[in-house]
Each structure stands twice: as C-alpha cells, then as structure tokens.
Amino acid sequence: MDVSLFIQFLINGIALGSLYALISIGYTIIYGVVGLINIAHGEFFMVAAFLTMWGVLQYNLPWYISFPIAAIITVLLGLLVEKVAYRPLRKMKTSAFIGAISVSFLLQNLFVVVFTPRSKPFPHPALLDQVINMGDVALPVVNIAIVLVSGLLFLLLSYIVTKTDIGRAMRAVSKDLEASQLMGVDPNRIISFAFILSTSFAAVGAFMYCSKFPYVDAFTGVIPGLKAFIGAVMGGIGSIPGAMVGGFILGLGEIMLVAFFPELTSFRDIFAYLILILFLLFRPGGIFNVKAREEKV
Amino acid sequence: MKFKVDRKTILTLAAAALLLGLSFLAENYLDDFQIRLLNMWGIYIIMVVGFNLIYGFTGQFSLAHAGLAAIGAYTVALLTLSPEAKQLSFFIAPPIWPISVLQLPFFPSLIIGGLLAAVVGYLIGAPALRLHGDYLLIVTFGFSEVIRLLLVNLPMVCNGAMGLKGIPQHSTLPLIIGLAMASVFLVKRLVDSSYGRAFKCIREDEIAAEAMGVYLFRHKMLAFVVSSFLVGIGGGLFANILGTVDPNTFKPYLTYAIVTMAVLGGVQSLTGGIIAAGVYTIMSELLRSVEAPRTIFGIDFPGIPGLRTLAFASMLLLLILFARQGIMGSNEFSWEKIGLFFRKLFKRTEGAENREHS
Amino acid sequence: MNILEINHLTMQFGGLVAVDDFNLHLEKGKIFGLIGPNGSGKTTVFNVITGFYKPTKGQLLLNEKEITGLRPDQITSMGLTRIFQNTRIFRNLTVFDNVMIGYHLRLKSSPAEAILHTSRYKKEDKASRDLADELLEGLGLSKYTSEIAGSLPYGLQRKLEVARALSTHPKVLLLDEPATGMSVEETTEMIQFILDVRKDFDLTILIIEHHMQVIMGICEQISVLSYGKTIAEGTPVEIQNNEEVIDAYLGKG
Numbered sequence: 001m002d003v004s005l006f007i008q009f010l011i012n013g014i015a016l017g018s019l020y021a022l023i024s025i026g027y028t029i030i031y032g033v034v035g036l037i038n039i040a041h042g043e044f045f046m047v048a049a050f051l052t053m054w055g056v057l058q059y060n061l062p063w064y065i066s067f068p069i070a071a072i073i074t075v076l077l078g079l080l081v082e083k084v085a086y087r088p089l090r091k092m093k094t095s096a097f098i099g100a101i102s103v104s105f106l107l108q109n110l111f112v113v114v115f116t117p118r119s120k121p122f123p124h125p126a127l128l129d130q131v132i133n134m135g136d137v138a139l140p141v142v143n144i145a146i147v148l149v150s151g152l153l154f155l156l157l158s159y160i161v162t163k164t165d166i167g168r169a170m171r172a173v174s175k176d177l178e179a180s181q182l183m184g185v186d187p188n189r190i191i192s193f194a195f196i197l198s199t200s201f202a203a204v205g206a207f208m209y210c211s212k213f214p215y216v217d218a219f220t221g222v223i224p225g226l227k228a229f230i231g232a233v234m235g236g237i238g239s240i241p242g243a244m245v246g247g248f249i250l251g252l253g254e255i256m257l258v259a260f261f262p263e264l265t266s267f268r269d270i271f272a273y274l275i276l277i278l279f280l281l282f283r284p285g286g287i288f289n290v291k292a293r294e295e296k297v
Numbered sequence: 298m299k300f301k302v303d304r305k306t307i308l309t310l311a312a313a314a315l316l317l318g319l320s321f322l323a324e325n326y327l328d329d330f331q332i333r334l335l336n337m338w339g340i341y342i343i344m345v346v347g348f349n350l351i352y353g354f355t356g357q358f359s360l361a362h363a364g365l366a367a368i369g370a371y372t373v374a375l376l377t378l379s380p381e382a383k384q385l386s387f388f389i390a391p392p393i394w395p396i397s398v399l400q401l402p403f404f405p406s407l408i409i410g411g412l413l414a415a416v417v418g419y420l421i422g423a424p425a426l427r428l429h430g431d432y433l434l435i436v437t438f439g440f441s442e443v444i445r446l447l448l449v450n451l452p453m454v455c456n457g458a459m460g461l462k463g464i465p466q467h468s469t470l471p472l473i474i475g476l477a478m479a480s481v482f483l484v485k486r487l488v489d490s491s492y493g494r495a496f497k498c499i500r501e502d503e504i505a506a507e508a509m510g511v512y513l514f515r516h517k518m519l520a521f522v523v524s525s526f527l528v529g530i531g532g533g534l535f536a537n538i539l540g541t542v543d544p545n546t547f548k549p550y551l552t553y554a555i556v557t558m559a560v561l562g563g564v565q566s567l568t569g570g571i572i573a574a575g576v577y578t579i580m581s582e583l584l585r586s587v588e589a590p591r592t593i594f595g596i597d598f599p600g601i602p603g604l605r606t607l608a609f610a611s612m613l614l615l616l617i618l619f620a621r622q623g624i625m626g627s628n629e630f631s632w633e634k635i636g637l638f639f640r641k642l643f644k645r646t647e648g649a650e651n652r653e654h655s
Numbered sequence: 656m657n658i659l660e661i662n663h664l665t666m667q668f669g670g671l672v673a674v675d676d677f678n679l680h681l682e683k684g685k686i687f688g689l690i691g692p693n694g695s696g697k698t699t700v701f702n703v704i705t706g707f708y709k710p711t712k713g714q715l716l717l718n719e720k721e722i723t724g725l726r727p728d729q730i731t732s733m734g735l736t737r738i739f740q741n742t743r744i745f746r747n748l749t750v751f752d753n754v755m756i757g758y759h760l761r762l763k764s765s766p767a768e769a770i771l772h773t774s775r776y777k778k779e780d781k782a783s784r785d786l787a788d789e790l791l792e793g794l795g796l797s798k799y800t801s802e803i804a805g806s807l808p809y810g811l812q813r814k815l816e817v818a819r820a821l822s823t824h825p826k827v828l829l830l831d832e833p834a835t836g837m838s839v840e841e842t843t844e845m846i847q848f849i850l851d852v853r854k855d856f857d858l859t860i861l862i863i864e865h866h867m868q869v870i871m872g873i874c875e876q877i878s879v880l881s882y883g884k885t886i887a888e889g890t891p892v893e894i895q896n897n898e899e900v901i902d903a904y905l906g907k908g
Contacts, residue, residue, distance in 0.1 A: 035431075037431055037435070084618075092621075095621055097431070097434065098560065101553055101613070102610045102611070102617065103614065105550075105607075105609070105610035106610035106614060108603075108606070109603040109604070109606040109610060112603030113601055113603045113604055113607055117603060267446075267450055269442075269446055273443045273446070274443065276439045277439045277440065277443070280435060281424045281427075281428075284432050483770060486770040490769035490770065490776075490780075491755070491764075491769060491779075491780065494748075494755060495756065495759050497745070497748060501747055505739065507727040508707075508727050508731060508743075509728075509731060509823055510728045510731040510736075510756075510757065510760030510823050511756065511759060511760070512728045513728070519766055523766075
C-alpha cells in the first residue's frame with residue numbers, strides 16, 4: 001500500500017480512536033466512582049444524537065440550537081436514571097447491572113416506539129463534509145474537527161480532574177468511598193457530577209461520531225458503546241488515562257486492521273471481543289493495571 | 298417415614314403422567330398457535346432452570362446463554378438437514394465436509410447439541426469462572442458474542458448471516474414437555490443434594506466454602522457445564538420448533554430474556570422459573586400482536602414495533618427495583634405445602650360449620 | 656510428634672514483608688497461642704497455613720505431609736480447619752446446612768449418583784445427616800437445627816461456626832480471635848468450650864487472640880509476633896515476664 005493511502009487510514013484511525021476514547025471515558029468515570037458498568041452509556045450517546053436530529057428534522061431548528069438542547073436533555077436524563085434506577089441499587093452489584101441493562105433496552109425501544117424505528121440523516125455543519133486535498137492524501141475536515149475537539153475535551157478533563165476540588169473529590173471517591181466520606185465528601189454530589197461529565201462527553205462524542213457516520217436511529221449507540229466499553233476495559237476500567245488510551249488504541253487498531261488485512265474486515269468485531277476476553281483473563285486490570293476491589297480473607 | 302416418601306413419589310409420578318397425557322391430548326385438540334405457545338413455554342423452562350442453577354443457586358452471573366443456545370440450535374440444524382437440503386441452502390459458500398454429508402435423526406442430534414454446548418461451556422467456564430462479579434459477566438458476554446459472530450462469519454460451516462431454513466420438525470409437544478419436566482427434575486435433584494449444598498455455600502461465601510473443603514473450581518464447573526447442557530438442549534429444540542436458525546436469534550437479547558424470566562420468577566426458585574417462563578411466553582405473544590399492524594372494525598391501527606422489548610425492559614427495571622425476589626422468592630412447590638393449604642381450607646370451613654351449629 | 660510444622664515461613668507482598676521467618680512446631684493435643692499487636696502478621700500466618708496465600712518462602716507440614724502451596728479445600732480435607740475472625744457462617748442457610756457442608760468433602764458419590772439417588776448416595780447422605788445431628792446435639796444446638804443461621808444471636812453463631820468446622824473432622828483447629836466481642840462471662844464459657852471440644856474431638860488447637868484472659872487461661876505455648884518477626888516464644892508465664900513483649904504489646908492487656 002502506498003504512503004498516501006496509509007496516511008489516510010491513519011488519520012481515519014486517529015479520528016475513530018479519539019471518538020471511542022471520548023465514550024470510553026464515560027464508562028470509566030462511572031465505574032470508578034460507583035463501581036457500576038453503565039451498559040446504558042451507549043444509549044445516552046444515542047439520545048444526544050437522536051434528539052439533535054429530531055430537533056432539526058421535526059422542528060426545523062438549526063443544528064447549533066438543537067444540539068445544545070439535546071445535550072442538556074441528555075445530561076438531565078443521565079441524572080434522572082442515576083437517581084431512579086442506579087442509586088437504589090448501589091449496594092447490589094448484580095442487581096445494579098440488571099438495572100442498567102433494562103435502562104439500556106428501555107431507552108432504545110422507547111425511542112423506537114415514541115419517535116421512529118427508521119434511520120434518519122444526522123444534521124451537521126456542511127463544513128464537516130468537506131475534504132481537504134493535500135497532494136494524494138484526502139483529508140476529511142470532520143476528522144480534523146474530531147481530533148481537535150477531542151483533544152480539547154481531554155485537556156479540559158485533565159484540568160477538572162487534577163485542578164478542581166470536585167475533580168479531586170471524584171478521584172478520592174474512586175479510590176476509597178468510605179475514606180472520602182470521612183473526609184466530608186458527599187457521595188451523591190460527586191456521583192451526580194460524574195454522570196454530568198460522563199453524559200456531556202457522550203453527547204459531544206455523539207455529535208462528532210454522527211457527523212462522520214451521518215445516520216441515526218435508536219440503535220446507533222449499541223456498537224460504539226460496546227467498542228468504547230472494550231476500550232475502557234483494555235485500558236483499565238476505572239482509570240481515566242486508561243480509558244483514553246484503551247479507547248484510542250481500539251479505534252486506531254480497528255481501522256489499521258482493515259487497512260492491512262481487508263479480507264478480515266468482517267472479523268473486526270470478533271477481534272475486539274477476543275482482545276476483551278484475553279485482557280479479562282490475563283490482565284483484568286488492563287494496560288494501566290487497575291486494582292480490582294479485592295475481598296479480604 | 299417410608300410411607301410418606303412413597304406417597305410423595307407416587308404423587309409426583311402421577312402428576313408427570315398427567316401432564317404428559319395432557320400434552321398428547323393438546324397436540325390433537327389445540328390449534329397450531331396454542332401448541333407453539335406451549336412448546337415455547339417448555340423450551341424457556343429448560344433454559345431458565347439452567348440459569349437458576351448457575352446464578353440463583355451457585356451465585357455465578359453468567360451472560361453466556363445466547364451463545365450456548367446457538368450451539369445447540371445450529372448443531373441440531375446442521376445434523377438434521379439432509380445433505381441435499383444443505384447444498385441448496387448454503388448460499389454464500391458450499392458446506393464443508395463433514396457437515397455436507399452428515400445427517401442424523403433428531404433425538405441424537407439434540408443430545409449431541411446439548412453435549413457440544415456443555416463442552417463449550419467447559420471451555421468458557423474453565424478460564425472465566427476464576428473471575429468474579431463484573432469481570433465474569435463481561436467475559437461470558439464476550440464469549441457469547443464471539444460464538445454468534447463466528448456463526449455470522451463462517452459461511453462454509455453454517456451459512457453465515459443467511460441462517461438455515463427448512464429444518465424438519467421432529468419434536469412433539471409431549472417430547473418438549475417431557476424434556477422440560479426432566480430438566481426441572483435434574484436441577485432439583487442436584488440442588489437438593491450435597492452438591493447443591495456446596496453450590497449454595499459457594500453463592501453465600503466462596504471463601505468460607507473453600508475453607509470448609511469445597512473445591513471451588515470443580516463445583517462451579519459442574520454447575521456451569523450442566524447449565525450449558527440444558528441451554529444447549531433448549532437451543533436445539535428452538536431450532537426444531539422454529540424451523541429456521543440465524544445468528545440474529547442469538548443476540549444478547551435472548552440472554553436478557555432468560556435473565557428477565559429468572560428474576561420474574563425468583564432466581565432461587567425453579568417453580569418461579571416455570572411460572573415466569575409461561576408469563577413471558579404469553580406476554581411475548583400478546584405484545585407481538587400489538588407490534589404488527591391490524592385492522593379492527595375497519596380502522597387501521599399501525600403496528601408499534603419495539604413495544605415488546607420496551608414492555609419487558611420496563612418490567613425488568615420495575616422488578617429489579619421493587620420486587621427483586623420475583624414471584625416465588627426462594628420458595629418451591631411441594632406436595633406438603635399443597636396438603637397444608639387444603640388442610641387449612643378444610644379447617645376453616647369446618648370451623649364455620651361448627652359455629653353455625655352451636 | 657509434631658502434628659503441624661512450619662519451617663522458615665516468609666510472606667512478602669510486593670515490597671512489604673508481612674511475615675519474616677516464622678517457625679512453629681506444634682505438638683499433638685496442645686493449645687498454642689499466637690499473639691501480637693494488630694498488623695503483626697498473625698492473620699497472614701493463618702492465611703498461609705490454610706492455603707489462602709502461597710508462601711513466598713518456607714515449608715508447611717501437616718502430619719508430616721507437605722501442605723505448602725495446596726488449596727484451602729485440600730488442606731481442610733487433610734485435617735486442618737479454620738474459624739474466621741469475622742464470623743463467616745452461611746447466613747442465609749439453615750443451621751443444619753451449615754453443619755452438613757463439612758461432610759461434603761468426604762462424599763464419594765458422583766453428581767450423577769446424587770441426582771439418581773443411588774443406594775450408595777442415600778447411604779452416604781443418611782450417614783452425614785446422622786453425624787450432623789449428633790454434632791449439633793453434642794454442642795447444644797439441636798433445637799436450632801432448622802433456623803436460618805443469620806437469625807441466631809451472636810454467641811450461638813460463633814458456636815455454629817465451631818460446629819461447622821468440626822464437621823470437617825479436623826485434627827488441627829485454627830481459631831482466629833474466638834472471643835471477639837464477648838463479655839467476661841461469655842469469654843469464660845468460650846474458654847471452657849474450647850477445652851471441652853479439644854478433649855471430646857481429640858484436637859490440637861492454634862489460637863490467635865487479643866484477650867489475655869483466653870491466652871493466659873488455656874494456651875500452653877505462645878509465640879509473639881511484632882511487625883512480622885517472632886520476638887518471643889514460650890509458656891504464658893515466660894511471655895508475661897518478657898521485656899520485649901511487654902514493650903511491644905502487653906501493656907494493653
């Protein structure tokens with residue numbers, strides 16, 4: 001394969017990797033703070049995209065009005081789900097997971113029933129559809145935008161988590177819930193904050209993702225959600241840098257696999273799962289080797 | 298003492314015979330739709346008690362059901378279709394040997410399907426059951442999806458995403474009901490035995506169980522392999538009843554459906570599982586009819602797709618929030634309880650009569 | 656004969672040495688005490704003996720058979736059982752089930768036989784049930800047989816835990832702070848209970864305790880740990896008068 005083709009794949013891979021990383025972060029923040037695998041995270045992603053699309057298609061709003069409204073609704077939805085479905089089940093891990101599954105299916109099919117089962121085009125600024133040609137290399141603007149926006153968000157997250165009080169409190173709760181309570185941290189406040197962060201990132205990720213893959217339906221969140229989840233586990237679930245790295249590697253790896261072995265394209269998903277399984281069996285802490293909550297003998 | 302045991306056994310055998318007799322009658326007098334409902338109920342019973350065994354009694358939350366059912370289903374499909382039918386069906390790539398030439402009668406195929414599922418269960422369980430909680434459920438979910446994706450991507454083995462059609466139906470309602478009863482019997486006997494006690498101890502406190510001499514690996518694997526066998530049998534019957542298989546039937550939704558049934562019935566109750574499987578089957582059909590468009594009194598009602606899953610998801614959420622114990626909690630049906638119930642009933646009526654006379 | 660021998664046991668977690676060159680020669684029939692401040696490594700020693708940790712270095716012998724690196728269930732089947740510091744009875748199971756589990760490890764019938772209720776299985780099951788009844792009777796727990804274990808008062812739960820351990824037919828019993836949370840009267844009862852159990856079941860006992868009443872009352876030999884190292888060994892009287900021990904620990908009684 002020639003260099004320009006390789007570069008194109010690489011750029012695509014970096015873009016997809018950044019997108020997965022954005023979503024992976026959502027999983028890992030919540031797991032770190034609540035110990036819950038929020039399997040419905042992909043659905044928050046979908047809600048943001050879907051509502052943005054609906055606002056434009058149904059109410060003729062411009063995308064820059066529709067998206068912020070959709071994002072806010074998504075965040076509120078996340079807080080609602082946390083309060084109603086997750087908080088009562090906080091102590092019971094398996095029941096909490098079952099709760100998350102039901103929320104996931106509920107959201108998917110609620111949108112199918114209330115809105116539409118059909119797939120609709122996603123409204124995004126026309127600029128993103130442009131392609132810049134640098135010699136032989138075709139550079140879609142949307143990819144540039146994705147990398148820029150993700151980069152900014154990662155920096156923002158870094159800042160929040162290391163420099164702000166609430167960010168530090170979040171990390172404390174992640175490490176040791178009881179100790180942080182003794183230090184005066186209100187777990188509900190922190191958990192709500194975690195959900196706000198998580199859903200906001202999902203919303204932005206959704207916008208960027210659907211600008212690149214411009215069709216939305218109630219099930220749009222399933223596959224990116226799953227892939228991002230695998231990325232989070234790969235990086236070490238509970239670790240924010242882990243999620244960024246894991247999600248990114250998974251996205252990049254997926255594209256590069258197709259680049260070098262196009263005949264294996266349909267096996268893409270199998271590879272993702274196999275990586276997941278191998279990590280869980282041999283290095284459950286992921287790349288960043290996050291310690292699982294061990295039982296004391 | 299001995300007399301009581303005999304009485305219970307006689308009652309149980311009589312009930313079993315009665316059910317089988319009824320299913321023979323049903324096959325001749327009920328319509329296709331109703332028979333299919335009963336068949337599905339029987340199949341779900343087999344799958345749910347499998348889940349009760351591994352999760353309700355042994356405490357291991359596995360999400361591998363869909364994949365294991367797929368193994369049973371595809372085994373039956375591939376073994377019962379004739380070589381000619383296979384050559385015709387295999388659209389993308391011709392079937393490989395020995396699948397292309399093999400054909401077996403139904404019942405052996407079914408058993409082989411169950412055994413293959415058990416073997417796969419062993420291969421999955423050996424590494425996976427070392428993990429706990431979240432990690433266990435993710436890994437088993439992963440395995441289930443890998444199985445499904447392999448089915449999609451290996452067209453020379455199983456026709457990939459096109460699935461297989463025209464699977465000859467050999468099973469009968471009495472057979473399915475019989476197998477359902479046998480599954481319940483199998484799990485009940487196992488759970489009530491010393492091994493079952495070991496399972497429960499593992500569920501309660503793995504570390505203490507190990508300290509009391511319970512070899513964790515052996516017992517977890519026993520529960521998992523038996524559970525996989527049952528799910529495989531259920532899958533095989535599924536293929537037989539539906540007449541077609543394709544990978545989409547074995548998406549995670551199937552696993553969650555079984556989890557829903559188990560939670561609805563009470564994960565520690567086989568009786569609950571039986572009841573919940575019936576509730577699910579009926580609700581599923583009722584809701585399916587709402588999903589399709591229909592004309593009532595000349596008015597066109599458009600179908601509402603997605604309503605079925607929405608209903609079940611809502612139900613599961615409500616259950617897990619407000620009624621985690623399910624219908625039966627951890628109670629089981631027993632002849633003694635029935636006897637007690639009737640005795641109380643008679644006492645009350647006797648008491649009423651006595652008060653009238655005095 | 657030394658029923659339990661521990662030679663040069665060292666347990667290291669990453670950089671932390673939790674137990675450093677621990678040695679034990681436990682004579683059959685004796686009651687041996689292991690004391691030391693919190694964090695001195697006592698529970699770690701127990702965890703290694705019972706197979707929950709694999710020792711970094713060292714050798715353990717039970718009845719002159721090597722048990723180093725074996726699984727906990729294997730060690731239990733060879734005759735060494737432990738009682739946990741925080742009661743770990745099976746709270747949601749009945750008292751009877753709690754005691755019956757100890758007989759499972761000696762079951763020879765396969766799962767298939769259990770499902771089919773073969774005559775061998777039925778015989779074994781009956782034998783276990785009779786033994787369990789006897790055990791509960793002997794320990795005064797008979798009238799609670801069908802009760803849910805978690806509903807018993809704390810003292811009885813502790814007794815149940817001992818009963819459960821005894822059902823595994825141990826030759827060596829490890830007691831991890833058996834008198835935790837007990838009043839003076841309860842502790843006196845517990846001491847007598849331990850002595851009775853040793854006699855009736857022909858046991859050798861290894862105890863971790865903080866209660867001086869228990870240690871001085873029944874231990875025949877004591878080892879004192881501090882920061883993983885053994886700082887003293889001897890009879891209760893010797894230990895009581897040992898300067899280093901008093902420094903490290905005994906002031907707290």
